Amino acid sequence: MKDIKIQVNDLSLYYGEKKALKEISMQVPANKVTALIGPSGCGKSTFLRCINRMNDLIPSVSITGQMLVEGVDIYDKNVDVVNIRKKIGMVFQKSNPFPKSIYENVIYGSRINGITDKRELDEIVETSLRQAAIWDELKDRLGDSALGLSGGQQQRLCIARTLAVNPDIILMDEPASALDPISTSKIEELVHELKEKYTILIVTHNMQQAARVSDHTAFFYMGELIEMGKTDAIFTKPAKKQTEDYITGRFG
């Protein structure tokens, strides 16, 4: 069981009256990339946001069921949400660097964790940017505003910012949806390298991308988890008809 990072038991989520996730049960293996696929509005983002409790920000949300991360129920009353989020980083669909300098963006997480030593911070900036494959592009302009970067650079900066706080799990919500093929492939390579150290969940609409980067794939439909398994298996011989229709593009 040491290989199971996240264990989800009968998780349901309501937006007010509306049930957006229906009794989801799944296991996410450690140090692997798990892709979440499914048609728009099926609840992928909602599910991803359950894992680091981002849905707490929406007042109307109520959740039932269990979400165990390394065996700990993160929705337990005694669990501090801030500590959860320090361990579970998130990269958003739309890149959202802070309106600060590149340097400040990367060290933001370290700053709030109380690191003030300049040398340590410099080191964090360099390693994180290197990991996100953007160090060479940005090393000479660390003082510039992050908002002046291209979309692809911003997204990789956001990844670097997430890596800088050293999480265990990284959640990526369509990280490459607005990017050109070159930036996309850089991010895919990045994901590939990162799984050595991190457990990654990635939402994508791009079947090839899911096939390329992920080890496991989960197919969501209408708030339900239809099928989950090894990526090879899902893409070659899916067990459910809906899955097959979706990945072959014959959906609806």
Added chain:
Amino acid sequence: MSSPISSKQNFTKESLEKQFRLSEFLAEKIISSVAFLSIAIIFLIFIFVFKESLPIFSLGKESAKVEMQQSVSASGDQPESYGGVETEDLQPESYGGVETEDLQPESYGGVETEDLQPETYGGVEKEDLQPESYGGVEKEDLQPESYGGVEKEDLQPETYGDVQAEPLVENNDSAEDTAKEKKSNSIWDTLLTPDWVPVSENPRFGLLSLLIGTLKVTIISMLIAGPIAILAALYTSCFASKRTKEIIKPIIEMLAAFPSVVIGFFALMVMATFFQDIFGYDSRLNAFVGGVAMALAAIPIIYTISEDALSSIPKTYTEASLALGANKWQTAFYVVLPAATPGIFAALLLGVGRVFGETMIALMATGNAALMSANPFESVRTFAATIGAEMAETVFGETHYSVLFFIGSLLFIFSFGLNALAEFYVKGKLIKKFQGK
């Protein structure tokens, strides 16, 4: 098939011809003319205010003498008349006569005629009075205050001695020149003194204490209003639930519609006593009470605008920060607040503008005494309150009247300068500091 194609030609010269759209044209013109009009009106108000203060700029040359009744009219003649006197120096009567003719009562010569006559002359004849002391006396004592008076006391005997010694005539001349200068500059000299005594025999228009008073009140009220308003805005935009926000925001904004007379009245009757009980100072109405009352007026303005600035910060920033493991306070202080810097800065500026120009509260709560003091618990008098209190009592065209308008121009220029400085310098720096280059 060929005919429909040719008849279906979409891009003809006629169809693409520029069209004149009257409504569009009119709307555009109206909008731009209204905009220009409003700018022009602001400009014209300034011109008017400034124009009314213009006399004090020429006062130095002529009108000062008339208006301040310190006529130096015959100044050009003085050296000559002096010389004349000296040649005839032995006739006491003629001496006195000459002086009374040429020199004005309070000034130099006139005084002498009153006091000097017989004995002085005798004294003079001794010829042993020091020339230096003469110059010294004039420099020290003459300055802005009562010219004539000083001379009565100090000068006379010596003057005569000097006058008689030939080489000293020059000395006398130059002394008179400086005296002339001083008189002609008198308005400007008094503007930079602490004394604000506009209605008196010898009116003085010292703006320094008014300036100090205005600054004191402004600083006190901004120190109170700034943090409170910004923290309140931060609370409602980042922490409060939607319902709390919907209650708090309109309530604070309602304060903005509070007439300042009411705030002033409240400060006068309630706050003054309350603070006096706490701090135990002497003057019941003072800069502190006024500052607190004006803070009440400034808070809603600063609050509303900074709240808007804070609320318009994209949710994605907040989410990004929280997802990195920041708590709410850290998110508010390290992400939302810096991102909203320009808006908050604008809010503070508007607050300063409000306090700076606030008249009614200043009149009612600050005590209105033009004192030079750094003590926040002393009475003060602000620029705006001075205009408000005294404009009705001045005579059109009088120096006092002009000086009040000059203060009005100063208020204008101050707030304009403040905004310009903020816009072009501070804001850019702040943005760079908080948001990268």
